[in-house]
Amino acid sequence: MDSNTDIRYLKGVGSARAAEFNKLGIDTVDALLHFYPRAYEDWSKVVKIADAPVDEYCCIKATVSHVPTKHLIKGGRTLYKVSVTDGRGMLNLTFFNNKYIPQMLKENEDYLFYGKVQYSRIGVKEMLSPLFMKAEENDKIRPIYHATSKLTSRTTEKCVNEALKHIDEIIVDPLPKEMLEKYNLCPLKEAIASVHFPSDNASLERARRRLIFDELFCLQMGLIRLRDKNRETENRHVLTRDCSEEFIKGLPFELTNAQKRSISEAVSDMSGEKAMNRLLQGDVGSGKTAVAAALIYTAAKNGMQSALMAPTEVLAEQHLRTFEKLFKNTSVRIALLTGSTKAKQKREIKQAISDGEADLVIGTHAIIQQDVEFKNLGLVVTDEQHRFGVNQRTVLRDKGESPHVLVMSATPIPRTLALIIYGDLDVSVLDEMPLNRKKTETYYVTGEYHDRIYNFIKKHLDSGLQAFIVCPLVSEGESDLTPAKEYYERLSSTVFLNYRVGLLHGQMKGSQKDEIMQSFAKNEIQLLISTVVIEVGIDVPNAALIVIENAERFGLSQLHQLRGRVGRGSVKSTCILVSDSSGEQAKQRFDIMCKTTDGFKIADEDLKMRGPGDFFGSKQHGLPELKIASLLTDNELLLLSRTAAGELLADDPEMKKENHKLIRQQVNKLFSQPSI
Ligand code: ADP
Ligand code: MG
Numbered sequence: 001m002d003s004n005t006d007i008r009y010l011k012g013v014g015s016a017r018a019a020e021f022n023k024l025g026i027d028t029v030d031a032l033l034h035f036y037p038r039a040y041e042d043w044s045k046v047v048k049i050a051d052a053p054v055d056e057y058c059c060i061k062a063t064v065s066h067v068p069t070k071h072l073i074k075g076g077r078t079l080y081k082v083s084v085t086d087g088r089g090m091l092n093l094t095f096f097n098n099k100y101i102p103q104m105l106k107e108n109e110d111y112l113f114y115g116k117v118q119y120s121r122i123g124v125k126e127m128l129s130p131l132f133m134k135a136e137e138n139d140k141i142r143p144i145y146h147a148t149s150k151l152t153s154r155t156t157e158k159c160v161n162e163a164l165k166h167i168d169e170i171i172v173d174p175l176p177k178e179m180l181e182k183y184n185l186c187p188l189k190e191a192i193a194s195v196h197f198p199s200d201n202a203s204l205e206r207a208r209r210r211l212i213f214d215e216l217f218c219l220q221m222g223l224i225r226l227r228d229k230n231r232e233t234e235n236r237h238v239l240t241r242d243c244s245e246e247f248i249k250g251l252p253f254e255l256t257n258a259q260k261r262s263i264s265e266a267v268s269d270m271s272g273e274k275a276m277n278r279l280l281q282g283d284v285g286s287g288k289t290a291v292a293a294a295l296i297y298t299a300a301k302n303g304m305q306s307a308l309m310a311p312t313e314v315l316a317e318q319h320l321r322t323f324e325k326l327f328k329n330t331s332v333r334i335a336l337l338t339g340s341t342k343a344k345q346k347r348e349i350k351q352a353i354s355d356g357e358a359d360l361v362i363g364t365h366a367i368i369q370q371d372v373e374f375k376n377l378g379l380v381v382t383d384e385q386h387r388f389g390v391n392q393r394t395v396l397r398d399k400g401e402s403p404h405v406l407v408m409s410a411t412p413i414p415r416t417l418a419l420i421i422y423g424d425l426d427v428s429v430l431d432e433m434p435l436n437r438k439k440t441e442t443y444y445v446t447g448e449y450h451d452r453i454y455n456f457i458k459k460h461l462d463s464g465l466q467a468f469i470v471c472p473l474v475s476e477g478e479s480d481l482t483p484a485k486e487y488y489e490r491l492s493s494t495v496f497l498n499y500r501v502g503l504l505h506g507q508m509k510g511s512q513k514d515e516i517m518q519s520f521a522k523n524e525i526q527l528l529i530s531t532v533v534i535e536v537g538i539d540v541p542n543a544a545l546i547v548i549e550n551a552e553r554f555g556l557s558q559l560h561q562l563r564g565r566v567g568r569g570s571v572k573s574t575c576i577l578v579s580d581s582s583g584e585q586a587k588q589r590f591d592i593m594c595k596t597t598d599g600f601k602i603a604d605e606d607l608k609m610r611g612p613g614d615f616f617g618s619k620q621h622g623l624p625e626l627k628i629a630s631l632l633t634d635n636e637l638l639l640l641s642r643t644a645a646g647e648l649l650a651d652d653p654e655m656k657k658e659n660h661k662l663i664r665q666q667v668n669k670l671f672s673q674p675s676i
Contacts (some may be wrong), residue, residue, distance in 0.1 A: 001166045003030040006127050020151040021159075029163050030170050035156070036211065036628050037143035039055045041114050041131065044141050044200060049089025049125060052117040059114045060127075061135055062086045068102045080447070091117070107666075108386050110135035110186045141198045146328050155580040167193065175214070183644060204563050212629040213644075214666075219525045220420070220623065220645035221655075222664065222671045227424030228653070233665065236402045237378035242267050242278045243301040244294040248471030250329060253434065259287055261430035263294045266406060267428070270295070270379070276404035277473025283599035284564025285437065288408045289319070289428070291540075292381045293326045295406060300332045300359040304378025305475050307403075308362045309369075314511040314533055319362050321521065322539065327360075337372065339365035340510030341676040345492040382524040383408050388583025410564075410599065411557065420631070420638070421623060423521075439597055440567035442575040444551070453547055453576060454495045460545045461499055461526045465571060467531045467545040471505075471561055496527055496676060504530040515526065532562070545576070552581035555588050556606040560599060567597075585609065624670050 008018035008537075010029050016621045022432040026032050030400050046061045047053075062084035072077050080101040081095040086504075092441050093113065097099045105111065115130030128617035163170070173180075173188040180187065187196075190208035197206035244263050248255055255263075262280055269276035282288050296306040308323075310316040322337045327334065335349045335358035352358045356375035361368060365382075380403045407425065445453070471484040492501040504516050504523035513533070519525045521540050527544075546566045551559065559577070567573035577590050623631075631638070648660065 001169045005029045033192050037146040038146050041142045043112055049086050049091045058169050061112050063110050064105050067107050077589050094128050143196050149347045176659050184419050187309045212634050213641055215626055216637055216641035218667045218670045220642045221667045230277045230424050233349050233402050235275045235302050239271045239302050243298045247294050247297040253649055256432045256463040258432040259291050262291050265428050266295050270404050277425050278406050279425040279427045280408045284410050285568050288431035296360050299379040304322045305374050305376055306360045306379040307368050308381045309365045314513050316362055317514040332359045334360045336512050337367045379404045381406045417557045436570040438572045440573040440575050440593045444577045449578045455636050466543040468525050470548045476672055499526050502526045504531050537564050544573040547576045549578050551577035551579040553587035556602050559593055560602045
């Protein structure tokens with residue numbers, strides 16, 4: 001047996017069970033050993049019935065005081081009731097549909113019961129379907145694994161136990177001994193054995209420390225290498241003329257100082273020895289597009305092509321309109337490529353790009369990355385960067401074109417994390433809003449106010465302004481079409497019968513969406529009813545009101561993004577959050593929204609309020625999925641692993657040394673996940 005042995009050859013597995021393990025992403029015995037428990041049953045800490053916490057898992061040692069009694073309930077099912085005591089307290093246990101209970105629980109014998117204590121309707125303490133074992137079977141901490149309908153946690157536990165018998169053949173510690181000593185880490189085999197079957201909480205902590213370290217270490221190694229690779233890219237597109245000034249002069253507004261600074265930082269990069277690799281971070285509405293435009297213009301004047309990549313078609317099409325305006329009186333030629341560009345047209349456009357007839361290519365990510373040959377690609381701008389994986393930043397660079405890279409993001413993140421996620425980039429921050437902006441007023445109301453909200457919308461429309469309604473959400477995975485359509489049909493045939501109302505949703509074809517957005521931009525549509533497809537980047541300054549239905553379904557950062565669709569011009573804007581939810585969390589979010597419009601503050605609050613894996617899901621930052629480490633809470637190990645990674649790479653940049661071979665393999669494995 002070795003680390004590549006198929007899981008099905010493990011004793012007790014076989015092909016049917018192997019298929020279930022495959023569903024959990026486990027294909028080898030090695031992968032099973034790295035399938036860490038999601039939680040533990042702590043049978044080692046026994047509490048008295050009197051002290052048992054309510055509604056939390058705990059373990060109680062008690063004697064069965066009466067033989068189990070059988071009760072028949074609806075549907076021919078049976079349940080058993082058992083009462084137990086620990087000398088001081090009494091506890092009632094209920095088991096459903098388990099006919100073996102009378103054989104397993106004997107009167108006057110001692111057992112350990114593991115479950116949640118609750119109070120029954122008459123105020124008696126009870127546990128529903130607790131796990132149990134004989135008291136003399138020894139107290140320990142038992143693993144709980146993610147299960148499927150056909151694979152229980154207990155089965156996985158048995159298989160892991162079996163696999164651990166072969167641990168010496170399977171697991172080789174990739175970290176050199178000196179490192180373990182230096183960073184106070186236990187050997188990998190010990191960590192793996194203990195993470196599954198810890199002898200006590202202290203050994204579990206030691207095991208977790210080692211495994212979390214390993215994961216973060218690999219992550220940092222990969223990111224630092226990425227950074228070094230990017231930093232080393234020679235500048236093959238050196239600017240010879242800085243033309244940003246003449247472009248800025250032609251703009252209908254005065255740029256903020258932050259915008260001017262960002263432009264000159266980028267221009268200086270592009271004129272330097274290494275290719276630019278820069279993040280432009282700025283809250284919604286801070287004017288990132290104008291910065292990108294100045295650079296694209298400059299690149300074009302220097303004979304280079306640029307690509308602008310957007311996460312959605314709607315956004316790509318909006319960018320096309322924006323840039324057509326911005327470049328109206330210039331010689332910059334623009335092409336658009338999206339998934340819905342027709343085949344024949346696509347061929348022509350691609351031809352124009354490879355002939356160098358287009359200076360700027362705007363499009364969705366996949367399209368530009370996959371099938372476009374450029375004549376002289378000098379600059380790649382990625383909008384809403386946080387939607388893409390870290391690896392994607394370099395895809396075009398790897399095509400051999402080595403363009404300058406500017407990524408733009410409105411997601412503010414804490415500093416330590418920024419260092420890690422964007423550690424490979426130089427950063428420009430737009431910390432200043434255009435002067436003409438007025439703060440968007442935000443209110444929170446219940447559904448009872450709908451009539452008043454509709455009147456408020458009418459007032460806006462009557463005065464020539466425009467408005468959004470963000471539709472009620474449907475549950476995840478369901479199509480957003482039906483409720484959006486129904487809502488649209490109802491409103492446009494009743495309250496807003498005399499107004500021009502439009503509908504935008506995710507199931508529309510790109511060209512349809514584009515038509516709707518164009519009509520909205522031209523004020524042919526006054527009221528746009530939309531699903532969350534408008535979340536990213538839509539820019540119509542004449543829209544001064546946004547109503548968000550079912551606001552409780554959105555996270556803070558998402559609400560902030562949505563609100564950013566208004567307040568983009570000189571008119572005073574309003575955001576109305578509609579919700580009938582009585583949830584405390586939701587109310588807290590609304591409260592914060594009403595109090596502040598500062599994106600960084602909101603992101604901070606968002607982090608505090610949400611659990612990890614939400615904002616920090618790999619969808620948000622594009623990093624590889626982590627199994628055991630948390631970017632949010634494992635701060636100490638995050639810094640430690642960064643130091644360790646830095647030291648190792650300083651000594652052996654390519655990880656070529658014999659004793660670093662396994663580390664290299666692991667880093668490559670972590671960064672080869674399909675999600676990044
Ligand atoms: P974001 O940073 O969210 O992408 P945009 O680039 O879409 O923001 O800019 C928001 C709006 O502000 C646009 O309508 C843009 O024309 C306008 N704008 C950008 N910079 C300025 C400025 N310095 N003064 C006034 N308006 C500006
Ligand atoms: Mg934008």
